[in-house]
Amino acid sequence: MVETLTTLRELEDSLSEEEKAILAVLGQVGAATPAELAVKTFSLPEEINDPLLSLKEKQLIDVRQVKGRLGGDLVTLNERALRLQRELQVSRRVK
């Protein structure tokens, strides 16, 4: 089901500043570990745990496992988040 612009705006309004910062970073780098996301937002890894959990609950990010010593989670934007960024960018440009 395709979400309307109003729904996407409501979703954007429900995001905290930390969540928006994480989405913006993921928009730039595409995929990152939580530690890298923390560095990119000048936070500590434990400070972004809650925003990441919230973004996952809002179905805006996907978390996959990576191998290696730093192995663990790799966070990516999912289709919904990409659409949110695309649609809101377009609607702002039109305004």
Add this chain to the structure above:
Amino acid sequence: MIVLNTIATWLAGVPWGLYLLAGGASLVLAVSEVVSSFELDPVRALRTWGSTLLLLLNVTMAVLILALMRSLGTAGDSPWVALTVGLGLPTVVRTRFTVMKPLPGTAGSEGVEIRLDELYDRLQSFCRRRIDVALAGQRVRMVEQAMDRLALDDLERKARLLLEGGLVVTASQASGYVDKILDQQEYDEERKRMLLSFAILNYGGHGMLEEMLKSAKAKPPA
């Protein structure tokens, strides 16, 4: 023998030059897309499997669309058409090709259309995600090397230069970030090295961390 002759005759009649032109132009377009989308790390991005897939996808789509246009009679054997298909692929792929028109007077029917845009968009997103994940994996591996071979003092010095020097990063939170990491009593040295390595990699780039790793390798062991 007859079958082989038929195939040979058919192959001889195919204007390979046109397909080569369309595919080549589309390839150039795809390379420029990857370079501009991953401008921080274009060479590494181009070396990933996702990128190879994306380039192949663009070439295949250009060749497929040109073949479709020629078979439907909407394109002649002009090299300009082939060039337009290759360079204008993102637009051309959104064209709806009607292969069967409805009979006159048929209500509510739009004929049989071939739509390639959704398939193209999905495959393109898949390739981009593969590139993103591959680049993130490479960054993780580089940080692992830095954690193994670089001393905390060296990492701290470089991170301070980047974040507190104000040359590369001007954000207000940047100035106290190195202290914020180092002041964490519960963090062991490895965790601090990891975060500082990520900071150097993200704000100084691959080249800077690579340079540090090279000079660490060149130093004689203490």
